[in-house]
Amino acid sequence: MSTHQTDTGTRTRTDTGAAAPAPAALFTAERSAEIVTDSFARTLDPRLREILGSLVHHLHAFAKDVDLTVDEWAAGIRFLTETGHTCDDTRQEFIMLSDVLGLSMLVETLAHPADGQYTESTVEGPFHMVDSPPRALGDTIDEAAAGGEACLVTGRITDAEGTPVAGAHVDVWQADADGYYDVQRPGEVPDRNLRGLFTADDDGRFWFRTIVPRHYPIPTDGPVGGLLRATGRHSFRAAHIHVEVTSPATRTLTTHLFVADSPYLDSDAVFGVKESLVRDFAEVDDPDRAAAHGLPNPFRHVDFPVTVQRDG
């Protein structure tokens, strides 16, 4: 099978140390992005080819801009490997990395630019890992009842014309009063605590009971925590309830409801805060209303009118 030149003498060609003829395409730092992009020329999916071309262009430009050293590259490989090893069924360290680098928020904002007409979106975050349990309107999502201020959340789903989106699904999830999601405390709290999937009524309305969420740190015991410490950044997210609204007739909305008196609204660790999503959770002193909802008096209340975009 070999095609090399046979040399029957005792001194072979290679003993001169001469290099063999050049291959057709050679790597150079100057043309590196072009050479690698060319290697993707046979990609059948044009969108994948476009994405990879841009990715390679920016990745190589980054390495050249900072003159990335081999040791720094190796540190990056270790960081990515540890990030991967930190991911499991209840922990998504790569989403957290994307979050603290602002990429998640950027992608979400590119998909849903603010236009003043529809409720703004924000990041989904790494904790929507299990399906929320279906619950009846008015139910509580706080099965643990381990503390926190009782709260009533109300809202109405409409389209841009104000027409209610009857039967829309409203998926909510939030951290507990200690700042942990259920998946971070397996065995300590009921499964799927502080999660609920509600179905809006014929008028597009939804309401449920919960506790006022508190600000909390994102998990810092992994590589992303190390990154935050190395860069002098805190790990706190402003207090929020996740809200995802879906219906067959409308575009999915992924957003948060932020608590107006929460710290860290102006330095949220994942850049998730948008002005229009910050709402007062006002105290209500009304024994009759409290009793009607099965809440202690006084309680806190937030109303979240949601405007979603109809498909087509």
Add this chain to the structure above:
Amino acid sequence: MSTHQTDTGTRTRTDTGAAAPAPAALFTAERSAEIVTDSFARTLDPRLREILGSLVHHLHAFAKDVDLTVDEWAAGIRFLTETGHTCDDTRQEFIMLSDVLGLSMLVETLAHPADGQYTESTVEGPFHMVDSPPRALGDTIDEAAAGGEACLVTGRITDAEGTPVAGAHVDVWQADADGYYDVQRPGEVPDRNLRGLFTADDDGRFWFRTIVPRHYPIPTDGPVGGLLRATGRHSFRAAHIHVEVTSPATRTLTTHLFVADSPYLDSDAVFGVKESLVRDFAEVDDPDRAAAHGLPNPFRHVDFPVTVQRDG
């Protein structure tokens, strides 16, 4: 602890649906890279701050250039997670990813630009995961003796002035005749087969016996293999022996010795080929010389003169 405004009426402020006052810094797609870079302003290490600023700039520019969708972002998160989960003690999928994107080769080339004076470098690759066993000059690294053409490798380590680097360490490793490294066949071949750590003699010379390496595919059973398939790229590396030269007085050289008659020299899967590193492995028909080296006759021979850079 709460600072929210108390509302004692039955109709609270929030019932109007009015948004609370704006936080100080808000995320926008236009200013996204600047906002995130600002969050790293308290990074103590100026180099880390520089690298992260450039990384964020290019990462966000990439997402904007291609208008990355949420689904595409999610596919990227899954890809990175699977890549991390594929990494273990004997498999480094992130290095392979860096390799097939040309990043490894770029970083190596930035660190060691070709100047015609020193032996060129190339990627280390993902298989330098275990220490090579120290061996005596002239020994074979082929402990398995499971096939392949017998080969003599000779060389001499000098500096730019031609002065030998006595006692330099020459670390070599290569795939077997089937295209596998030892760590890919645990239990099937001796540990550290086809690896060797040699010490150059007082004249800077080294020599050892091995088999002619063959071209081989990089592992394609992980996410990187999926990427290559999706982009119509083959997975082959041109045949090579890894060579790493270290000594207290010189800069480390990480390179390959490529076989001139190997296929894939012009389309190496990791872009590792440089013209000056391609050498003839010429056939030698010389019974006396074969006997002197403990080789069958005929055998193949490659000479690899190496010029390294003195420190300081």
